[in-house]
Amino acid sequence: MVSKPVISAAEAAAMVKPGQTVQVGGFLGCGSPDGIIAELVKAGARDLTLVCNDTAVLDEKNGRVTGVAPMVKARCFSRVIVSHIGTNPETQRQMNAGETDVVLVPQGTLAERVRAAGTGLGGVLTPTGVGTEVEQGKQKILVNNKIYLLEEALPGDVALLKARRADRAGNLVYSKTARNFNPLMATACKLVIAEVEEIVEIGELDPDQVHTPCIFVDYLVLAGKGASA
Amino acid sequence: MIEYVESKETIARRIARIFGTGDVVNLGIGLPTLVGNFVPGDVTVVLQSENGLIGLGPAPAPGQADKDLTNAGAMPVTILPGGAFFDSATSFGIIRGGHVDYTVLGVLEVDQEGNLANYKIPGKMVPGMGGAMDLTTGSRIVIAATTHLEKSGASKLKRRCSLPLTAAGEVDIVVTDVGYFEVMGGKFHLTEYFPPYTPEWILAHTDADVVVHEGCKACEA
DSSP states (O other), rough: OOOEEEEEHHHHHHHHOOOEEEEEBBTTTBBHHHHHHHHHTTTOOOOOEESBBBBOEEEETTTTETHHHHHTTOOOOEEEEEEEOOOHHHHHHHTTTTSEEEEOHHHHHHHHHHHHHTTTSEEEEEEETTTSSSGOOOEEETTTEEEEEEEEEOEEEEEEEEESSETTTOOOOOOGGTTTHHHHHHHEEEEEEESSSSEEEETOOGGGGSOOGGOOOOOETTTOOGGOO | OOOOOHHHHHHHHHHHOOTTTTOOEESSSSSSHGGGGOOOOTOOOOETTTEEEEOOOOOOOOOOOOOOOOOOTTTTOOOEEEEEOOOHHHHHHHHTOOOOEEEEHHHHHHHTSOEESOOOOOOOOOOOTTTHHHHHHHHSSEEEEEEOTTTSSSSEESSSSOSSSSSSSHHHHHEEEEEEEETTEEEEEEEEEEEHHHHHHHTOOOOOEEEEEEEEEOOOO
């Protein structure tokens, strides 16, 4: 197996260019690549489109700031495509002020749109959202007398993932509920960077236990190593 | 004269008695989460959490929280023996695919057509739908959990929701702190009332069409 380059979080952040769509793993911050996120904030990333489950938790009063919330606060995004913003009042403020375009997508639909992008599908047919504002502007398709919405695939330029463990080939193993959108996003983006807590030698991961096969992963970042890995 | 006193515990206790052993149940954030505290000891339900697990257990002991193990509200939780983790596509495959028996959600409004609104007050508060649209679409039975009246005294049960819908015609059961309602044929059917409230009080304090169901009975929630 080919080894994947291990780069610093700062080097990873430098690969993200203005105008790009970044898909970031994590569910309210659980399973997000915090080291790369911190470097993107430091680098002054701008004009990005975010695809993520949510805009994480921004609760500075109680000292709780998770996941992509620092990037929201630093105005890195011009557009966010997420299922939930309720735990980040800054997203709501930017939306109401017309500073950031917020697109709300049902969570299961978001997962399937990302999955479709990574698996060669044009989109998926889902009953979710029929009869709600979500159906506006979408094609409705009748299959066996049930109405579905055509939800298009949602690809990205860069996936920023978090995994518990990788081998040098880039095979990934996630931990518990920190898995969430990470394995889907690994398949859906042109460039895939995984921040991991541990890197082991090729052959040390049981192939039966690998969640994301190495062919999806381009670069590894060792978590906790900051800018100078 | 009956004075209304809000009781989330009454709602949680009654909903907890709906389930049977083996049922797969998803509890929403807030009031629905309380339901988990009141499931009778002789009933074993399988709790699903949309962030990627079945076999959701109680909160960890102090100091035992695992940063990688949370519920859908980002609170530390545990997983029971026999539980399993999965990604978000599998999680919503479980939900949309009809493999969840009951979903319990909080509401801003619920109406007699089974419509439910809980994700958006235009211009004011827009938390987003999260997984609620998939849960209401895919779960076998949708239970709305809500206090009967707002702080202002207005009925949470409506003829027609005025807020953007989370779910169109998907609600099967509404449990409030005054009674248990089934949604059928464009009406709320009161099947149980919780004393001191009476069917008469409920009819007078619900801004919707309520039918007192044949066999409607007083019930200790």
